[in-house]
Amino acid sequence: MSIKIDVDMTKCQHYGQCCFEAPTVFELDADGKLNVLTHEVDEDMREAVEAAADVCPMQAITLTDI
């Protein structure tokens, strides 16, 4: 199974909390805007992307099993 990652950019406030939990998926660019590097990850990344979704203050990250 893999996991689909959606970030609601109307909610995201670019706090970057997600980047600390899953740096290979979320990154802040030089202007401080969130970049989602990949929208799909394998099962072995579950813990990291779940942690990222948990720490998002805006609760902007949705994970779906696909």
Added chain:
Amino acid sequence: MTTVVIVGAGLGGLRAAESLRANGFVGEITVIGDEPHMPYNRPPLSKEALKSGLDMSTLEFRRKASVADVTWQLGSAVVACDLSARTITLADGSIVGFDALVAASGIRPRDFNIPGPRNGRHFLRAAADAHALREQLVPGARIVILGSGFIGCEVAATARQLGCEVDIVTLDPVPMYRPLGTILGAGMQAHHEEHGVRFHFGRSITEFTGHDRVTGAVLDDDSSLEADVVLEAVGSVPNTQWLAGNNIDLSDGILTDSSLRVVGSPAPFVAVGDVARYENALFPGVARRIEHWNLPTDTGKRAGATLATLLTGGQPDQTPFAPMPSFWSDQYHCKVQSFGLPGIADEIVIVGGEPSGECVAEYRRDGALVGVIGINSTSALVPYRTALMAG
């Protein structure tokens, strides 16, 4: 079946339940909360939701599938607990037994019982509080805010955006004095004053005036302010009264060890979130209670693992607990973001920018970095967070 009772249906309670499941606990989990809502996000209550309206369906946290079988007993307050008998008592007098307990009961705003009418005076912690306050924040309404901490300042910014007149009365010399210090505090003061907020520094309120409803506030220099609405936002009190009489340390929240296990409890018992006091290995030597949004998640995860281990007869992980405290605040176009414990610093150095604009400040104690705060400088904080993590 083994039963874990979680007292408090907030973020910490939710994360503890999820962590119990993630750590293999298959028994019964009952979460008891006095609010009528499923766990929801509080920070918007002073910001976006206060401005644009409360929609509980968007404020509620998404819950992991693993907690679908948890029993949520909402609208029900725990009034007593007997850790030896392993029972809690609810407000309606019913008694519930448990094998293990989680305290996730958070804090409440401090009430100084200032004399005067009660009607028109507000505190802000729960959705119901935000709802009641929001109804009063109509254009032209005069709001007097007691306290210039984050919540007072965020409500001030929101109230200005809603067209209210805002006066802040505070004993401090600048807004958000304890977390930010003088320089950044003064920078934020400039933003607030630019937006028309009036500060009354070094002052407190001795009395509210009005008959059946508040019409004003009397300050300790005998000056007075007219008010249609009042928000009292000075300090907080941990919700531990339900644990009285158990011979555990409740002097400031619930004292735990680094696995979040409550010190001195005869029953398996952990505490999480705003109500827990523990030693953070990043800032060793003192057990602290920290009211930051990210910590209910960090403590909930660790505490769930501890309890799951205890319930299978194991020894909880004693590796040091070192979550990074982090805080953010939105006021006007300013994003204030903090890592570490800037409040314990003895020296503050602006390392980039201007306190009234974009800036980064280092907070040091005995010469060592203990915190960093940025205003509109998210990316610049990343290396500091890394340095703080490294200790």
